[in-house]
Structures are given as C-alpha cells and as structure tokens.
Amino acid sequence: MNEEFSRDNEFLLPANGTFIALTLFVALMLNWLPWQGLWLAVRPDFAALVLLYWCTHKPYRIGIGIAFTIGIFADVADSSLFGQHALSYSVLAFGGILLHRRIQMFDVSEQPLQVFPLLLISYAVFASVHWLTGGSISWQFFLGCLSSALLWVPLSVLLQTMRRTRSDPNEL
C-alpha cells in the first residue's frame, strides 16, 4: 500500500466544509438504501465510517457534536429511539478523536485492526440500548461492524484521493 495514503503529511487540499458535509450526506443516503434480510445485517454503517474517517483525519473540524447531530438524523430515519444512534456515534467520534494520532501512525492496510474495536464499541452501545429498553439482541447485528472495518481501507483511499491536489484534471 502506498505510504502516503496513511498520513496527512502529503499536501492535501484543505478539507472544506462543503466537501465534508457532502461525504457525510452521501454516507447517510447509502445507509438509507432499501437493505433487507441478510444484506441489512452485513451492511457496513457508511455514516459511522465516514464520521470516523473525518474524526481521525480532521479531529478539530469534526467532533462529537456533529456525530451527535448525524446520529439524531439516523434515529429519525430508522425510527429508533431518540438518541440511540446519537449515543453510539458520539462514543465512536470520541474514540476516533482520542486515538487519531495512533491510527494515523499505521499504514492504511493495518488501520482496519485499529478501527475495528472502536466500531465494535459503538455497535455494542447501540445494541445494549436496544436490549435495555426491552428488545432482544441478535448476533447477526455485529456482522455489520466486521464489514465496516473491512470497508475502511477502500473508503479512506477514496477520500484521500479526492482530497489530493492535481494539475491535470484527468489524473488520479
């Protein structure tokens, strides 16, 4: 894997607010596609991943407040309890901000192992809220955080590429 993807050392375009908002919006829309059955269980949580990417790469721009807001939107869309997604996304963002130096120390191909525990904690928070309010827990649900961790590499390469400066518009 190319060394430069993992770090913000290379000269990147300043991540402007619209770009960040757009990526988060696209991630939410991906979450809202009509997933069903097993696909719903395996579906990576795109919004959580993009949020985590920005929390680790731009920890002073994207913080827990924005994670909370996105969580509220997700709660309304999935008609889960108010604050259920918000709580799990806040915890995820905190983990991302706390460990952002550590995660960026690793190469992109090694990062999923660092990201997986954070995702697992946020999934566990979501599931435990569901369990405490009288629901049941299905273990399939945790497949989602595995697939999310696997999606981390392509996603961060993609976002990093989009933030690169280029002279030739057709160059990657």
Added chain:
Amino acid sequence: MDRTQSFQFFNRGPSAAARLIFFVLLSLMLLFIDARYKHLESIRNVLALPIQPLQRLATNLTTQPGVLWDQFSGYLDTQGNLARENLQLRQQQTAYAAQLLQLEVLQTENSQLRKLFDVSQRADFPMQMAEIVYVERDIFKRKVFVDKGSNKNVIAGQVVMDETGLVGQVTRVFPWLSEITLITDKDHAVPIQVLRTGLRAVVFGSGNISNLELRYMPISSDIQVGDELVTSGIDGTYPPGLPVAKVIQIERDPAYPFAQILCTPLSGVDRQRQLMIITGLHKLPELPEEGVKTSESKSKKLRRSKQ
C-alpha cells in the same frame, strides 16, 4: 499526554472528554424521555419532513432500474403469453362471479338471521389502500412505512391487512407516511381464536418474518397442524374474524409445561406492496367500575377455594 500540549495557542473549546460527557448525558436523557414518556413525537415529525423525502429518493433510485426492466420485459411479452393469461383470468373471473353470487345470497340470509336474533349489525369497515414506501432498516424490527399519513386521516392503532389476512397495525403517524408494525415483529401480540374449535389464545411474533408463535398453550390443548387462526376481537384493536395465521408445526414435549406451536402468517407479510388500512375501529362499551372488578375477582377466589 497533557504534557505534550502544555502550550495552548488557540482556544479549542472544551476538551473531547467534556464534550463526550455532555453529549452522552444529552442522548441518555433523550432516550429516557422517548422510551418512557413519548413526548418527542412532534420533534420527530418536524425532523422527518426533510429526511423522509430523501429516504424515499434513496429507495426509488435502487428500485427504479428494476421497475424499468419490468416495464421493458412486459412490453416484449409475447402475444401467446397474453392470450393464455387472458384466458386464465376469464376463467378465474367466472369462478369468482359464481362465488360472489353465493356471497350475496349468504349476506342477505345472514342479515335476515341477524335481524331475527336482534343482534347489532356488524358494520362493514371502510378501508383505504396504501402502498409500502420502504421497509425499515433496523435488523431488530419488522416494520414498514406506507404512503398514507395524517393527511389521509390515518390514526395510530388502525389495523392493516391485505386481501388474504392480517398484516399488522399502524403504530406511528407522520404527515405523509405512517409506520406499520407487522404481526411478525418480535413479541407483537394478536388475540386470536382457533377457527375449528373456538379456542381463544394469543399469537406472538417471533421476529422471524415467516413465523408466529402460539405461546402458553397447555400440552393437552386441542390444536392440530393446519388449524386456521382468526382474530377474536377481544382486545378492541383488531376487529373479529380476520384471518391471521395457520398452524404449521406442533411439538408436545412432556418435559415442558407448554406446547411449542409454530404458525405461519396467512397474509403476505413480506410479499405485498399494496395494503389496506381499515378505518373503522369498533367502539367497545366502557370497562366496568373498579369496585365491580374487585368483587368479581373475590367471588372467583371464593369459587376457587370452594373447589
């Protein structure tokens, strides 16, 4: 860790931990209010206004190619197929017409008999067609959204069915949408009656889309595989006589006090796109006073002690 950041040139606001604590407390408070008091529905409705069109857009974007392909293949359908289908439909129609005639005769007969018995006429339930807009993306729940909301006078608690049986009930109403909890939702209960014997019971959703459970039935209870279950109407939510489910498997293990009975829903809970929302909830007489109840239970106890 603090030592590395001893010089703070820029004010970054409160620390991450402080923010985390603030937002965790905020969301716990929201969770508590939402789970316990249900006061946040109006906020949810307001927030849903911009979100639901987006969700619908996301659903349409993925289903549109399929719809287009259907239209395209329908366009290329051969004449032979159409003729065969036409013939089939015509045969079906004659069969239905015969049944319809019978039904009319039976209805008039039934109403006459009812008048004879001086029983209050069961009203026909006015109904509304609704289309499923999208299925909820929560792995723990079995819920769908349909395209009729409070603008079409849908009220939470109304019953939803398709042409073969009960599908669920309306649990939450938005301005242009409403949320329907399917009968297969985990622990969703429907009071039923076994059609063959008149035995009353409650059927529970199992969380699995194709299964319902008949819990707490003694091993000796008279239930057979293939028995049809219809709503008993005792709860006041579901009108009586709607087909609900069919028994597909019974396990009578003497080690357990109750028989394990699996049923499958008669309606296409996971197959339909068009659903009917029944608008006429029937009124029940008021519950008797508390005093009457306690005296009744006392008399029951007395009876029991005598036995």
